[in-house]
Amino acid sequence: MLPRTPSAITLGPVFHEAAQSLTTELTKNQRLVFAALTRAGTPLSAYQILDLLRDDGFRAPLQVYRALDQLRGLGVVHRLESMNAFVACSHAEDHAHHGEPIGFTICERCGTVSEIHDADFRAFVEGIGARSGFRAEKTTVEIRGLCAECAGGA
Amino acid sequence: MLPRTPSAITLGPVFHEAAQSLTTELTKNQRLVFAALTRAGTPLSAYQILDLLRDDGFRAPLQVYRALDQLRGLGVVHRLESMNAFVACSHAEDHAHHGEPIGFTICERCGTVSEIHDADFRAFVEGIGARSGFRAEKTTVEIRGLCAECAGGA
DNA sequence: CGGTAAATGTTATATTGTTACGTAACGAGC
């Protein structure tokens, strides 16, 4: 019943899907895609990832999209709708937040992406439902501009 | 210096760009695209608009995208990043909000889009900048789920 | 071992958006 896992690097028992020690319980393609995103540190499009992984045997977009789907399901990669790009979650290790809404600030100068899931953010999202009766299933909150460093130094 | 306006339907003097009486100061293509979006009442993709306007002489995506760019600049059409679609602004007439951040709730069942620009929303956006020093230039806030009617009735 | 589910590989296609180029309409000023 367990999904395919790479035999080479499997560690001990699996405690909980989201509690896996990443980089060990991923399949080869998933590890490659996640590593590419982590190394980049900034968002990458699916086709940028594809180009980065040509030497590792990637030939078609679907290989990237499939890995991204899995990684998003695990909550360790997020999609930025306003850029058609993907970014490694900054809390990939502690996996604390799974299906919870997340917001992003995206610096247009240095590319840094920061995640927002503080109390104010949750209150904001919940407030919308409370007032209008809207039942939120999926939230997209992406704020683009200049981060403190780029706004100040420039 | 004035941009081209349709000679046939121009009314009186132009008070302010954003204060134009819509449907009168738009060019032919802009009126067609705006009318298509208004009639639909729900978001349409650029290619759906193109198909709707074939009989009116539209033949290529660029005709749609150019009109959409203008209409977005006027603030009477918004782009929904999470859907790659466009929607007529529900306040197209009073044009009150121009470059200000707007959020959307999008019902996945009936397609209804509602706009959010209340005080809580503005406070939320401003709060992000205040805490982190991030200078927001453009916000994308799209909350998808079920509206009150669809959530209750279903 | 054999069955099953998941992951993979490959080709083709669908969808979304842009570049490049040329034409036409309009107002401003000479």
Add this chain to the structure above:
DNA sequence: GCTCGTTACGTAACAATATAACATTTACCG
């Protein structure tokens, strides 16, 4: 009237993003 700059329009080609369809391989488990 005339050119000039600006804006809109038309079309073809292309680039970027994403999915469908189908066959094959891999890992797990009984």
